[in-house]
Amino acid sequence: KHYLLLRLIYHNSQNIRGEILVFILSFFFLRLFPPPLHRKVRKVVYHSRRLSSQEQPGPPDSSPESQLPAVKVRRPRKDPSGHSVLLFPGQGSQFVGMGKGLTKYPNVKEMFSAAQKILGYDLLTLCLEGPEKELLKTVHCQPAVFVTSLAAVEKLHHENPKAVETCSAAAGFSVGEFAALVFAGAMNFSEALYAVKVRAEAMQKASELVPSGMLSVVGRPQAHYKYACLQAREHCKSLGIEDPVCSVANYLFPDGRVIAGHKQALDFLQQNSRRLEFIRAKPLPVSGAFHTELMASATKPLREVLQQVEVRRPEIRVYSNVDGKRYMSESHVRKQLVKQLVSPVKWEQALHEIYERSQGESFPQTFEVGPGRQLGVTLQKCNRKASQLYAHVDVTASET
Numbered sequence: 001k002h003y004l005l006l007r008l009i010y011h012n013s014q015n016i017r018g019e020i021l022v023f024i025l026s027f028f029f030l031r032l033f034p035p036p037l038h039r040k041v042r043k044v045v046y047h048s049r050r051l052s053s054q055e056q057p058g059p060p061d062s063s064p065e066s067q068l069p070a071v072k073v074r075r076p077r078k079d080p081s082g083h084s085v086l087l088f089p090g091q092g093s094q095f096v097g098m099g100k101g102l103t104k105y106p107n108v109k110e111m112f113s114a115a116q117k118i119l120g121y122d123l124l125t126l127c128l129e130g131p132e133k134e135l136l137k138t139v140h141c142q143p144a145v146f147v148t149s150l151a152a153v154e155k156l157h158h159e160n161p162k163a164v165e166t167c168s169a170a171a172g173f174s175v176g177e178f179a180a181l182v183f184a185g186a187m188n189f190s191e192a193l194y195a196v197k198v199r200a201e202a203m204q205k206a207s208e209l210v211p212s213g214m215l216s217v218v219g220r221p222q223a224h225y226k227y228a229c230l231q232a233r234e235h236c237k238s239l240g241i242e243d244p245v246c247s248v249a250n251y252l253f254p255d256g257r258v259i260a261g262h263k264q265a266l267d268f269l270q271q272n273s274r275r276l277e278f279i280r281a282k283p284l285p286v287s288g289a290f291h292t293e294l295m296a297s298a299t300k301p302l303r304e305v306l307q308q309v310e311v312r313r314p315e316i317r318v319y320s321n322v323d324g325k326r327y328m329s330e331s332h333v334r335k336q337l338v339k340q341l342v343s344p345v346k347w348e349q350a351l352h353e354i355y356e357r358s359q360g361e362s363f364p365q366t367f368e369v370g371p372g373r374q375l376g377v378t379l380q381k382c383n384r385k386a387s388q389l390y391a392h393v394d395v396t397a398s399e400t
Helices: 002-013 016-032 036-054 108-119 123-129 138-159 161-165 176-183 189-207 225-238 263-271 293-308 330-342 347-355 374-382
Strands: 084-088 167-172 212-219 246-253 256-262 278-283 317-319 365-369 390-393
Touching: 084 161, 084 176, 084 374, 108 123, 108 138, 108 189, 123 138, 138 161, 138 176, 138 189, 138 365, 138 390, 161 167, 167 176, 167 347, 176 189, 176 317, 176 330, 189 293, 189 330, 212 263, 225 246, 225 256, 225 263, 246 263, 246 347, 246 374, 256 263, 256 293, 263 278, 293 330, 317 347, 347 374, 365 374, 374 390
Parallel strands: 084 167, 084 365, 167 317, 365 390
Antiparallel strands: 212 256, 212 278, 246 256
């Protein structure tokens, strides 16, 4: 009706200036008073998105995980007003005895009970009693770290409810990313644990295809890690190895890296560590070259299971290992979790994203929830000021 009114003005003016005036005024009228139909469509789309985030349908009935037990997991409020960050550790942080005394906290018994049904073995007993050789296996330690970390969240909530309820950001290292996403409401506990189970089994199988491993490296400022990996690959080619793999798998902190690849490549790096300006080069107790091309065969099983389970947009900021940036959508979560298997963990970059502050702006409290304190060490090396507000939530507690 605004446009008809303006046309009337034009007919009265009967000149080019009037037509131009009609066009300009029409533009501003439409910006100020959009048609009701447009407003209605926008509202409906927004409402449907809200509905999808509230519903929690399980996987398809034809899949084996369709009968997964429901487990309540502590989550932050949707609109946190405080300042806290939760960091979830990954494989390699596990130890025999973790989880002791945690079953006295709400939801923890249900977590381990559900885990026994999903995994097919007693995870709690394995965590508490070992044997260590079994707990170190990829198929066991990944689910163990996942469940124990979320149990630690329950302990933190018991001791400091505000730290959990007002959390505004989370990140997880490798498999710890699944725990961070569950905490953020992007996945439910049982479906995420089933995905972790599939992931761990696929990674274990991929590890058995080629003798490989991972090497923790701390270098001098002049060290060139990519060039060192190139030299290691050339060495492998001289041994007759086709398409050798050797690359940075984890960016931990300045001059702190984990390099992964063929065993012969890692041996070369250790033997030439001084020439390559490495201060330390230590093999890690893992079964394969995680976060490299040697994990390519593990991507298909994980992709398939992630298509079967429900994934939602995180309710708080969660940062991806692949690029250090926050997850933006459900499809983004699925894509990045698969890509993570064959991409380096950019932990240092994620920490810079999380703790970037304007001058004078306060830093959040940071809690490492899960076994080990490795993430606290990396935070201290990446951001000394932020690390002053760091605390570790122990994954053991007194039985009383």
